Amino acid sequence: MVKLRPIEKRDNHAVGEIVQESLEKRGLNLPGTAYYDPYLFSLYDYYQKPNHAYWVLDKEGKVIGGGGIGSFGQSETVGELQKLYISDQEQGKGYGHLLMKKALEFAEENYGACYIDTFAALDTANNLYEKYGFKKLSEPLEGSEHNACDTWYLYEEFW
Structure with missing residues (x-):
């Protein structure tokens, strides 16, 4: 059984x-992607803001897997869908929907819009974003x- 829960410090390395x-x-392990984010292995601390x-x-x-919402740059009204990833062997089982619903619910409570940057090559992920109204x-x-990203989406259904 899969549980969706807030990240804990012990989850940093796995995520x-x-x-x-x-x-x-x-x-896609390129500079300018999440691969090189300086806080990638300390997400618990990063998401305490x-x-x-x-x-x-x-x-x-x-x-x-996991996914989150954080602020986009210096904006107080635009949130960003961040680091939504599911291990390859667990994809296609509906878990992305669990993360998207939770993330958008949180984004709606805290922001006026939600942004994501990604890659055109990630067609499964992009289909998910579009299905949810991005x-x-x-x-x-x-x-x-x-x-380094070449594809961008915005969700404005909150306004």
Whole structure:
């Protein structure tokens, strides 16, 4: 059985590995991606900030994925869907929907819109974003940290 729960300090390494393994397998372990985020292996501490949250998927005591919401740059009204990754062997089982619902619920309580930058090659993820109402942008929002990304989405259904 899979539980969705807030990240704990003990989850840091497992989540960091899932993110890096996923990007490596797709040839996306590039500078300007989550792969090189300086806080990737200390997400628990990073998400203790106000209006930030990160959840993990816990399957019988093992972390199999996670996703979070944080502020986008200096904006107080735009949140960002961050580091939504599920281990390859657990994909296709509906777990992305658990994370998306929780993340958007949190984003709606704390922000006016939600942004994500990603890659066109991640078509399964992009289909998920579009299914939940994210609209594709022609360019990144100003202030995007992941400058290697080539696809950007914005969710404005809160307004």
